[in-house]
Amino acid sequence: MKFAKYLIIALAAGVLSVSCTDDEDNYVPAPASDVKSSVYFPENQNGTHAFLLEENVEVTVDVKREDKGAARTVKIDFSTVHDDLIKSCDNVATFKEGEDVAKVKVQLNKEKMEAFKNYAVYLNVDPAEFNPYKQQDITPSVRLNFVREDYAPFAKGEFNDPFIAEAASQKVLEWSEILKVYRLSDPWGTGEGEIIFSVDDKNKIHYKTLSFSTGYVHPKYGLISAFWEGFENKQYYNAEKKVYNFHFDMKVSAGSFGDVHYTFAVKESLMK
Structure with missing residues (x-):
């Protein structure tokens, strides 16, 4: 019985071996990819785009190619999980002769968007235009986040x-x-980061999150974030002087730089 069992296993292995051999015999290598055909989105295209409630929700995105040859068009696919969100979009990127940058535009139906809800839209370059065989820091797709506020x-x-x-x-x-x-x-002043807070009837400042990213990356220790926990009594609004007071522990993954006191002094009211 053991011999029969081993025989069955051996036969199965033989079938698998023959099958693999047949695949190898019929294998046809894919054609070499033309590096100059690569079309992609610059890395800085990813991000969140915020619009006021009354504004039209519309952005223009750059598409690049690695050569500046003849004029050509490249197919661009748009996708989202939200029904009827995309109002209009350019489904091709048109490169003019001698230029390596084209622009595509996407417009959303703002009536379909709830306030302060994130909506993601994905843009994808036609796979035939992207070189998958070359190691490179470029991407054939981009995610755009939209929010109305x-x-x-x-x-x-x-x-x-x-x-x-x-x-x-x-x-x-x-x-x-x-x-x-x-x-x-x-x-x-880093181009990133924000402090979001509320003020209660006793002029105490409250936060919705435990920390805020400063957007500043220390050359040795990395991104610095501001944490308020433990300094609740130092978060307040001075109504007489019109000064908002913030106190944060400035941390990186390796530890803390110490706590720092910040202020925002009102100079001019902009409320209508």
């Missing part, structure tokens, strides 16, 4: 940053009537 300018003021910028800078504080929160965008 009601943030409006609330006040102009001066944000004092004694840690990263080591200086004061002019900023605009915004207010959302829907969320009942304030937003201070790009407070650290």
Whole structure:
């Protein structure tokens, strides 16, 4: 019985072996990919695009190619999981002769979008136009996030940053009537990051998240984030001086740089 069992296994292995051999005999190598045919999206195209409630939701995206040859068109596919979200889009990227950048536009139905909900739209280059055999830092697809919001300018003021910028800078504080929160965008001057907070009837400042990314990447320790937990008593609004006070522990993955006190002093009201 054992012999029969081994025989069956051996026969099965033989069949598998023959099958693999047949596949190898019939295998035809794929044609070499033309490196110059690569079409892709620049890395900086990914991101979130915010629009006010009354604005049309529309963006233009760059598409690049690795050569600047003859004029040509390349198919672009758009996709999303949200029904009827895409109002219109360019389904081809048109490259002019001698140019390596083309633009495609996508417009969403703002009536189909809820306030402060993220909507993702994916753009994909025709696979025939992308070189899969070359190791490269480019991508044939891009994800765009769209959000409608009601943030409006609330006040102009001066944000004092004694840690990263080591200086004061002019900023605009915004207010959302829907969320009942304030937003201070790009407070650290890195092009990223925001502080979102509310103020209660006792002028105490409250946050919705435990930390905020500063957008600043330390050359040795990496991204620095601001954490408020443990400093609740140092988060407040001075109504007499019109100064918002923030106190954060500035951390990286390896540890803390220590706690830092920030202020935003209102200089001019922008509320209508």
